[in-house]
Amino acid sequence: MSDPNRIWTAGLVIIGDEILSGRTHDKNIPQVASWLQVQGIRLAEVRVVPDVQERIVEAVNELRARNDYLFTTGGIGPTHDDITVDAIAAALGVDVEIHPEAHAILEAYYADKGGLNEGRLRMARAPAGATLIPNRRSGAPGLRVENLFIMAGVPSITAGMLDALTGQLEGGAPLISETVGGFIPESEVASLLRDVEKAHENCQIGSYPFFREGRVGANFVIRSTDADALASCMRKLCEGLSDLGYDFTPGGI
């Protein structure tokens, strides 16, 4: 029997010079993170690495060794800088092959768009042993090899691939959360947060300050896999804020 309290984790490797140059603003970290939460899997670490094979291999091997799952985004298109498949095959110590099913999908997709060429054929390449992650948007599929999921970098395509994987991965109890916020300087309630967290060992409280309308404030997020502990922790935190004379808004502001 599997342990109901087991925490399942995933690593994420974002592959792309365009993120490291600041040109492209990553949208896949929050998207993958939120999706994993719903699957009952915790995102344990993210690494953003350049389009350099040895750097991809290192990040993939380190993060897949210490997590249940490893996701990558980026670098699976048709151009010369798309080296993710080669890097992951190298990381796993397997060959790169033309995947017959991917080849058939791409052949059909490009039938009325000029047919397959060298670049498009690149997108049929896969580490040996891979299965496909469907991509309804643009033909070229993502790939699954062992506990490793190779996805596109364009966020709308990544979204479709995550959608195709929904419910397919074993996870634990989803991490649930409650938020309460207000124009409350976090530096005035730091002791309260610490004490309430200490009194609820299955809960973590995060404090996320902001500046808005010229005033400081914060949202306090309680996370737990235990609904009862979460409710009790939320109640105690709100009581504490009330005792200190603060206005606050459940759900956060």
Add this chain to the structure above:
Amino acid sequence: MSDPNRIWTAGLVIIGDEILSGRTHDKNIPQVASWLQVQGIRLAEVRVVPDVQERIVEAVNELRARNDYLFTTGGIGPTHDDITVDAIAAALGVDVEIHPEAHAILEAYYADKGGLNEGRLRMARAPAGATLIPNRRSGAPGLRVENLFIMAGVPSITAGMLDALTGQLEGGAPLISETVGGFIPESEVASLLRDVEKAHENCQIGSYPFFREGRVGANFVIRSTDADALASCMRKLCEGLSDLGYDFTPGGI
């Protein structure tokens, strides 16, 4: 004499459960990346790690060993989950001390806001040997220790700290770039991109596809530290796109 072709690099460690949970969308990667480009420093890797001391220590020590500079964002506020200073002191093997200058700044800042308390005093703590990075926005300073820069997580405060560091760090020739884009399927020009890149050894060409208005397209970004090579590479790429019959827009679309 220093080598004019030396490439200076930086690592970035983003500290915070809120990024890994998907709750907060990171804005510091593009901000730090763009700022570094202007300083002539290349962002070589980013890691996003949770509020767990051993994970912060590991990321900091690995990335500072292999880069000229290491930046961190997040975890320097007044609450119990702000453990960056302790983690970095542990990574460096130094003590945590109350920094007298930071203490004086915070005392003055909070003089008309209820004075220093336990939480606020946390923000005067620093690894031994640290100097301050000014923060005009909210009092609590960032910290510099050796080649390590400890900055806030709130993007507007991070921006002010980067501003204070502008021109302070030694870098190399800035990486410059040219972009050309159009409703051009990257899979139709993959060979052109590869050939033009090969003919210009000081240039890298990145291809960034998009879906817009129901059509596929891409921006092609050429990066180099050599202005002449960049101009020549851009000219050849535009000629090639023209020869293939594509409309394109210098500057990208």
